Amino acid sequence: MGEGNVAAEDGKFSVGMEFGSRESVISAIKSYTISREVDYNVYESEPLIFYAKCKGYGAVSNWLIRASLIRKKCCWEIRRYNGKHTCTMGTISQDHAKLDLDIIADAIRLLAEANPSIKVKSINAEVQSRFNYTISYRKAWLAK
Template identity: 80%
Template sequence: MEFRSRESVISAIKSYTISRGVDYTVYESEPQTFYAKCKEYGAGCDWLIRASLIRKKACWEIRRYNGKHTCTVVTISQDHAKLDSDTIADVIRPLVESDLLIKVKSVIAEVQSRFNYTVSYRKAWLAKQKAVAKVFGDWEVSYQTLPVWLKAMTVKMPRSRVQIKTLPVYRETEEVQGVRVLHHIFQRHRHFTDRKMKRVSLRPLAFHQSTQ
């Protein structure tokens, strides 16, 4: 079996492990090799897997595989150790692409439907942030480039004016000093309908949206 990258190999192994309700321990994780065994290896289960990079084919291959797990799951859990936020982010990426404002509870429902596990709110929220970053770029990087973009816009359109509104950040009931959150940005563009009349339009360019 061939895979295009190391990440796709690990993702496939994780998905199989989660669906089976079993777990594994990583014994070797290198840029060109990934080797793992069942957590019950030597105690009732001989499952192991080794994948390696094949340079001539420019792909990854499963070089050793002992077949299905023979261990028995004796405990029932609401979550799985390998069902981390990165794995969930890859799963919900298509949902984020179609709806940036998807609710965290919808992410939890999607994971439950796909894997039959109920993850915590925090894990689902973190997965959504990672999925958004993969689709639209990192929030912090975007925020840092925003002033440059706004300056270029006002230079290109000299009659434009930009208004940025921020809000204070509170920790419980106390305001956090030196920290504010972006609420919205308005662009004002003044143009003339004729020599005597002028019109001012004010429209939002960006805003802060709750992730609840």
């Protein structure tokens, strides 16, 4: 089973790959696109389906991914995938739209547990080193 970032960072999604929950498959997709400095649009997000395509789908890219809940297996499975996201859109901005509070909170969880009074500046530094993006003070503070 894919565990969040494990499958995604090197782009090794594949049809048939299984995830334990909807949240874990979405987290893996977000982490993958953040690390590749690309973005996607969600085309379908239902309780049983998650379907996303590159923001430049059709023009500069054909990347898409679709995952569904397989009730018999009680897991989420990648049902459609077009391969690595090779879009050359470059860096989106200083902050990535998919770098949300959940992703940041997961990234800093150990730091915050070890030091509950951790400074927002330290959180920003950790996010910068880990994801190569600069987030706002507010986003760092909310993630903490």
